[in-house]
Amino acid sequence: MLMDFPFFRNNKLLYFDNAATTQKPGVVIDAMSSFYARHNAPVHRGVYALAEEATILYEDARSAIAQFIGAYPDEVIFTKGTTEAINFVASSWAQVHLKAGDEIIITELEHHANIVPWIRLEKTRGIVLKYIPIKEDGTLDYAVYLEMLSEKTKLVSCTHTSNVLGSHTDLDLIIEHAHSVGAYVLVDAAQAMAHSSVSVQELNADFLAFSAHKMFGPTGIGVLYVPRHMQSQVEPYQVGGGMVYSVDFHEASWAKPPQRYEAGTPPIAEAIGFKAAVDYINTHISFDDLKAHEARLTGRLINALQHLPVRILGPLDELKHSGHMVSFASENLHSHDIAAYLDKHRIAVRAGNHCAKPLHRRLGITDSVRISFAAYNTEDEVEQIIEVLFQFCNSKYV
Ligand code: PMP
Numbered sequence: 001m002l003m004d005f006p007f008f009r010n011n012k013l014l015y016f017d018n019a020a021t022t023q024k025p026g027v028v029i030d031a032m033s034s035f036y037a038r039h040n041a042p043v044h045r046g047v048y049a050l051a052e053e054a055t056i057l058y059e060d061a062r063s064a065i066a067q068f069i070g071a072y073p074d075e076v077i078f079t080k081g082t083t084e085a086i087n088f089v090a091s092s093w094a095q096v097h098l099k100a101g102d103e104i105i106i107t108e109l110e111h112h113a114n115i116v117p118w119i120r121l122e123k124t125r126g127i128v129l130k131y132i133p134i135k136e137d138g139t140l141d142y143a144v145y146l147e148m149l150s151e152k153t154k155l156v157s158c159t160h161t162s163n164v165l166g167s168h169t170d171l172d173l174i175i176e177h178a179h180s181v182g183a184y185v186l187v188d189a190a191q192a193m194a195h196s197s198v199s200v201q202e203l204n205a206d207f208l209a210f211s212a213h214k215m216f217g218p219t220g221i222g223v224l225y226v227p228r229h230m231q232s233q234v235e236p237y238q239v240g241g242g243m244v245y246s247v248d249f250h251e252a253s254w255a256k257p258p259q260r261y262e263a264g265t266p267p268i269a270e271a272i273g274f275k276a277a278v279d280y281i282n283t284h285i286s287f288d289d290l291k292a293h294e295a296r297l298t299g300r301l302i303n304a305l306q307h308l309p310v311r312i313l314g315p316l317d318e319l320k321h322s323g324h325m326v327s328f329a330s331e332n333l334h335s336h337d338i339a340a341y342l343d344k345h346r347i348a349v350r351a352g353n354h355c356a357k358p359l360h361r362r363l364g365i366t367d368s369v370r371i372s373f374a375a376y377n378t379e380d381e382v383e384q385i386i387e388v389l390f391q392f393c394n395s396k397y398v
Pocket of ligand 1 (some may be wrong): 159
């Protein structure tokens with residue numbers, strides 16, 4: 001599989017920063033450059049054949065991504081990524097419908113992308129922001145969640161998979177109970193899409209956000225899933241060309257979704273690359289096999305790290321069965337020093353707070369090292385990083 005990715009032909013390194021962004025298979029790069037070389041034209045506007053071709057390619061991409069998550073094409077709104085998708089919901093739904101005193105519940109696990117938009121509403125609109133706490137082992141305290149819910153709860157916005165701990169949220173429980181008090185649910189699936197199948201039908205969430213670049217696709221594109229039952233409540237995020245039904249000097253009305261939600265020239269080549277990434281996943285990855293593979297990598301790494309003077313974060317038993325990343329912190333060594341040492345050995349990992357400062361504070365640390373896997377990582381690569389980590393720790397502690 002590694003050889004499907006030109007990046008690994010051009011770089012001799014072990015790449016373990018997949019939770020930040022994945023490498024791209026050749027088919028994604030080829031699809032994008034072939035679009036520019038052969039089909040480049042604006043979509044939805046031109047009356048010439050090439051523009052029609054570009055429109056078909058762009059809309060085919062939407063359909064493929066919709067099929068990937070079990071949605072209707074008009075429910076798939078292209079955004080710049082997960083961050084923009086969450087800001088979209090904050091501006092175009094929450095800011096429009098919520099009033100002072102209404103409550104939004106998120107969790108202590110969240111990425112800044114799913115914290116800061118809500119803090120802004122707390123400051124500007126008097127929305128009350130509540131956090132589902134984590135327990136000692138990093139799992140969410142669902143008993144506290146159930147107590148927090150009331151008719152004041154309007155939105156629950158939570159991650160599918162933590163981008164620090166790698167643990168999974170019990171979304172069935174979250175969604176069922178949120179709906180029982182009339183609240184809507186936004187799921188941040190940024191860390192899920194390259195590792196497990198996500199069906200919006202089964203999930204029954206009211207919004208879903210994810211980014212192409214974390215699932216072998218290009219940067220600059222992601223999705224906000226806005227189901228048909230929510231579309232009458234969601235205002236356009238931006239207004240301008242391409243999203244109107246009619247415009248006069250002082251009046252404008254909106255086109256139907258999805259165009260209503262995509263003002264301006266969209267990321268056409270990126271959508272085509274995104275489709276190629278989804279096609280690649282569909283043809284090369286079985287999520288059941290991948291889960292078993294990643295559990296082997298995660299389990300082996302956790303077992304090895306347990307012999308080093310580091311604190312491994314998160315619910316270890318769960319991670320050994322269904323994880324795809326491992327984060328750890330050291331009392332004596334800054335994560336940047338560990339990452340810099342690994343980098344000298346041509347091993348890329350993430351060090352710092354991974355855009356989850358509140359979670360790190362809650363865990364009593366400021367930073368951690370994160371080793372995150374994708375489908376192309378191998379057991380041999382894990383043995384290599386273990387060896388280098390042991391060398392480093394032995395040199396520091398002996
Ligand atoms: N949520 C989670 C859980 C993430 O891991 C990330 C990316 N690190 C984001 C949101 C933001 O994604 P993007 O930068 O692609 O908008």
